[in-house]
Amino acid sequence: xxxxxxxxxxxxxxxxxxxxxxxxxxxxxxxxxxxxxxxxxxxxxxxxxxxxxxxxxxxxxxxxxxxxxxxxxxxxxxxxxxxxxxxxxxxxxxxxxxxxxxxxxxxxxxxxxxxxxxxxxxxxxxxxxxxxxxxxxxxxxxxxxxxxxxxxxxxxxxxxxxxxxxxxxxxxxxxxxxxxxxxxxxxxxxxxxxxxxxxxxxxxxxx
Ligand code: T5A
Numbered sequence: 606x607x608x609x610x611x612x613x614x615x616x617x618x619x620x621x622x623x624x625x626x627x628x629x630x631x632x633x634x635x636x637x638x639x640x641x642x643x644x645x646x647x648x649x650x651x652x653x654x655x656x657x658x659x660x661x662x663x664x665x666x667x668x669x670x671x672x673x674x675x676x677x678x679x680x681x682x683x684x685x686x687x688x689x690x691x692x693x694x695x696x697x698x699x700x701x702x703x704x705x706x707x708x709x710x711x712x713x714x715x716x717x718x719x720x721x722x723x724x725x726x727x728x729x730x731x732x733x734x735x736x737x738x739x740x741x742x743x744x745x746x747x748x749x750x751x752x753x754x755x756x757x758x759x760x761x762x763x764x765x766x767x768x769x770x771x772x773x774x775x776x777x778x779x780x781x782x783x784x785x786x787x788x789x790x791x792x793x794x795x796x797x798x799x800x801x802x803x804x805x806x807x808x809x810x811x812x
Contacts, residue, residue, distance in 0.1 A: 606694055607691055607692060608638070608690060608691040608692075608693070608694050608695040608696045609691075609696045609736070610691060610696075610697050610699070610732070610734045610735050611628075611696065611697070611698050611699070611735065611737070611738070611806070612699045612700075612701070612702040612704065612736075612737045613625050613698070613699070613700050613701070613737075613738050613740065614702070614705055614708070614737055614738070614739045614740065614775060615739055615740030615742065615747075615775055615789075615791060616708075616740070616744060616747045616768055616772055616775065617747045617748055617750075617751040617760065617761050617768065618742070618746075618748060618749070618750030618751030618752075619740035619741070619742045619747050619791040620740055620742070620750075620791045620795070620798065621701075621738075622643075623795060624738070624740075624789075624795075624798055624799060624802055625641055625698050625700055626641070627799045627802070627803075628799075629641050629698055632696055632806075637696050638694055638695045639695060639696045639697075639698060640686075640690050640695050640696070640698070641698045642682070642686060642697065642698070642699050642700070643699065643700035643701060644675075644679060644682060644700065644701040644702055644705065645658050645674075645675055645678040645701075647678075647681075647682040647687070647699070648681050648682055648685045648686050650681045651678040651679075651681045651682045654677060654678040654681070655678060657674065658671060658674050658675065658678070658759070659758035659759055659760070661759060666759075668710065668714040668716055669716065671714070672706070672714075672716055672721065672724070673724075675706055676706070676724055676725060676727075677728075679702070679706075679728055679729065680728040680729075683728070683729065683732055687699065687732065688732065702734060702737075703725055703729065703733075704737060704739065704778050704786075707721055707722070707774060707778055708771045708774035708775050709760065709771060712770045712773060712774030712777075713760075713763070713767050713768075713770050713771050713774070734785060735785070735809070735810075736785060736787070736806065736809050736810075737779075737782075737785050737786045738786075738787055738789050738802060738805075739776075739778065739779045739788050740789045740791035741772065741775065741788050741790060741791055742772075742790075742791030742792050743792065744765060744768040744769055745765075746791075746792055747791065748761065748765075776788070787809075
């Protein structure tokens with residue numbers, strides 16, 4: 606049987622990676638086959654693109670080049686990892702996907718959202734997530750968590766208004782697609798978020 610595709614979205618330091626790991630462990634313990642992956646990245650080739658995107662050799666990419674690099678990375682990821690894993694019956698838990706492109710390159714960098722969706726449709730085909738958790742957190746809290754790591758990439762260095770636009774974008778994406786998207790309060794206690802996500806996953810898939 607085909608696996609399920611779950612994506613985790615939100616601004617910087619919102620807690621996605623922490624919760625993906627929890628959900629993966631729980632689903633594995635329930636006997637499901639599960640793989641965890643991320644964008645940009647997820648295959649050897651896409652990880653090379655990730656490094657180029659997050660740490661440009663020169664100061665910054667033009668916004669359109671950056672968009673195309675994200676889409677190239679996603680195309681590799683879908684063809685060589687996500688789709689084969691789903692066909693093989695695995696649940697695929699993915700840290701970021703198309704909603705990040707809409708939020709960051711659309712709401713953040715100002716590229717027309719319709720154009721992004723059209724270009725993305727060329728490389729994504731019909732591979733839409735079955736369920737998406739959108740983590741919402743005050744910008745300052747998320748950025749300070751991300752900065753605690755001590756490393757910074759091209760997006761974390763953007764000004765505060767960029768991150769506020771992202772937050773607005775993610776909320777609008779969730780509101781426009783309520784059957785797929787579920788908003789998570791990223792500032793809640795880690796254990797509460799964990800229980801909330803597990804409950805929603807079980808409800809959504811009738812586990
Ligand atoms: N991007 C990506 C685009 O611009 N376009 C695209 O199309 C795509 C796919 C990827 C960047 O690429 C951009 C978006 C991103 O900027 P990344 O390193 O993967 O870069 O960035 P993030 O996904 O933002 O990774 P982060 O690690 O910053 O955030 P997470 O995964 O949301 O947060 P997490 O779980 O690592 O937690 C951060 C810290 O907070 C703590 C954790 O222990 C950790 O220290 N924490 C909590 N603390 C208190 N309470 C909680 N509830 C907590 N949850 C976690």
